[in-house]
Amino acid sequence: MTTITGIAAAPAHRDPQVLRWLGAYTASTLGDSVYYLALSWTAVSSGTPAQAGLVMTVSAVPRALLMLGGGVVADRLGPRRVVIASDTVRCLVVLGLAATLFLASPGLWALAAVGLVFGVVDALFLPAVGALPARVTARDQLARVQGMRGLAQRMGAVLGAPLGGLAVAVGGTASAFGVAGALFALSVPLLAALRLRPLPREDEQRDGTALRDLADGLRYVRGHRTLGPLMIVVLLSDLGFVGPLNVGLAVLSEQRGWGASGIGWVLSGFGVGAGGASLLLTVKGHMPRTGVVMGWTMVLGAVSIGALAHIPRLPFAALAALSVGLLAGLSGALCNALVQTECDPAYLGRVSAVASLGSLGLAPLTYPVTGVALGAWGTGPVFVVSAAVCALAGVYALAVRAVRRAELPEG
Known part of the structure; x- marks a missing residue:
């Protein structure tokens, strides 16, 4: 097994680059789970079931409409840059919501606004996440990386909800949103430490729109x-x-x-x-x-x-x-x-x-x-x-x- 430069590369599960990526992805996935639990609990507590359902689905529209455009952005700017920016925005928005909930009761409009921002950010984040593994490992390790990604997703689903529930029970919804923001923040330095593999034609200029x-x-x-x-x-x-x-x-x-x-x-x-x-x-x-x-x-x-x-x-x-x-x-x-x-x-x-x-x-x-x-x-x-x-x-x-x-x- 070699890299594109001909130098032997470590298997994905022992590659520090892949492990940094995996740590960042796991933190981000856990943050997602905690965020959605906190959002649903806050929405149900603050309005009717129908209003809560609307808050939970408001992010789906921009995500669906902008997803293909997000793929273009990932290929133009590079997936790591897009993922770092996405998690940074999610961190700041969620921590801002946590501070707002701690100081006041802003109502469902604030939750809907945060959901809308998340929908836009997800449209950028998801294509970039899909494009990133090829930049951190050799081609013959991509199957193993997909397995590791699946394990991270399972961990986020299994551990994220109890973690969010515990945060709500101990410190209320503001605390849960704070935990989600901290998890998003944790992914940023791990992603920034990645050294990406160069791609063929990477230096070509994009002249088209x-x-x-x-x-x-x-x-x-x-x-x-x-x-x-x-x-x-x-x-x-x-x-x-x-x-x-x-x-x-x-x-x-x-x-x-x-x-x-x-x-x-x-x-x-x-x-x-x-x-x-x-x-x-x-x-x-x-x-x-x-x-x-x-x-x-x-x-x-x-x-x-x-x-x-x-x-x-x-x-x-x-x-x-x-x-x-x-x-x-x-x-x-x-x-x-x-x-x-x-x-x-x-x-x-x-x-x-x-x-x-x-x-x-x-x-x-x-x-x-x-x-x-x-x-x-x-x-x-x-x-x-x-x-x-x-x-x-x-x-x-x-x-x-x-x-x-x-x-x-x-x-």
Whole structure:
């Protein structure tokens, strides 16, 4: 294993550069979890449920509208610069909100304003985060880095909510927002210490406009024999998966009489499975016949999704969720790693934006559709249809020769 200069490089899990990146990403992910818990608690405490829902969703609109533009910014300015600026802005805004809540009761308008800022910043942050791994490690370590990123995401989900809840219990919502701001602040010096790998054509001047860069990136994705189909795979899997996980589980738990704790057990099963998939990829670092494994894990994961709505007992439902997490986590990590290795690094910001737009911009639009369908037909048919969409993603991946034959470099 060598770097682009021919000098031997350490494996990702022993590379100080990667570990700095991982520490910064983990701190930022924890900050996100604490922030969203504090925001939802403050919104519910300060207004009606409908008003709280509006506050929680106000960031989705600018994030969806500006995501593709954020990819252009990441490629033009460099991902590290964009991520540092994003976390700095989030830190200052959240600490400002904490100070405001400590001194006064500003009302829901302040929460909505902060949510709006977060939506704009996320549109810049997410594509840049997707483009950064290729700048801190060798190409043959990107699969392992995606596994490490998945572990950081699981840690943020598992530890962030209890940390935020503890902060609210001890010092109120102002304290929780202060903790979130401190975590965002922690990521900044770690990111600033990174030494980025140079990219081919990095010194070329960009003479075109941002709009031309965006059009160029979309043409690149559409014309690439592997990335174009991979974007369709990502979109289909997100459309099939996001609705049942975020809306259907609550309805399923209520119908089965599992209660709120039942949702927790099912989500815990999913989290353990997804964490196991990330750990496997982190340790192994390479998956032979990557495209085939990715496609089949999507198909098998879809079977587990469909079965989840037909399991009456909570322990078995949690086991099914563990299977969903393991298979979906592995297929998602492999898909992300293929995007990293197949993409020309000069386009990674824009390609990451296209991939993120599906999961964070379009897939949430299925929430109301899923809710209406659940009310009309019940959980069984809705979960089966969702499973069919996820299975279609896997079948499509297996049917497209370039994706089926895609391989991660062996480290």
